[in-house]
Amino acid sequence: MCRIWNVPDRTAVQRVPTVQSVPTLFINGTFDMKTGASWARKTARTLSRSTTVEVPGIGHWVVPQSPCAQQVLASFLTHPTRPDTDCVAGLRWEPFTITPK
Numbered sequence: 001m002c003r004i005w006n007v008p009d010r011t012a013v014q015r016v017p018t019v020q021s022v023p024t025l026f027i028n029g030t031f032d033m034k035t036g037a038s039w040a041r042k043t044a045r046t047l048s049r050s051t052t053v054e055v056p057g058i059g060h061w062v063v064p065q066s067p068c069a070q071q072v073l074a075s076f077l078t079h080p081t082r083p084d085t086d087c088v089a090g091l092r093w094e095p096f097t098i099t100p101k
Contacts, residue, residue, distance in 0.1 A: 017046040023080035024050040027069050029058030030093065051076065053085050057093025066091075 024047045026040035037054045044050040055066050062069045068087040076083035 017043075019046045021048045023076075025073065025076040025080075025083060026050065026052040027062050027072060028052070028054050029060065029062045029066075030054055030056045031059045032062070034060045049081055051083055051085065053088055055088060056091050 024044070026037075026044060028035065028037035028040050030037065037052070040052045044052050053069070053072050055062050055069050058065050058069070063073055068091055071087050072083055072085050075085075
């Protein structure tokens, strides 16, 4: 593709981890199959002022589905270096059950 557009291949540079001290918030659901929590943990290693939050029992759309995630996000916007994540500790996910017909 790059040869067609006549631009240099930037693949190697694009895969270099970002090292930054900008406050960053990662909110992931434990059932997120698109951008799982392991990606956030890996990315956060080079972001010195990052906060990672895993919300149990939620998939990809964490903030719209979780009042706790909404509180964490609001807290981050108010206090980027020390968001309040206390609500996460009390969350539990309900196991899947199959109800016989």
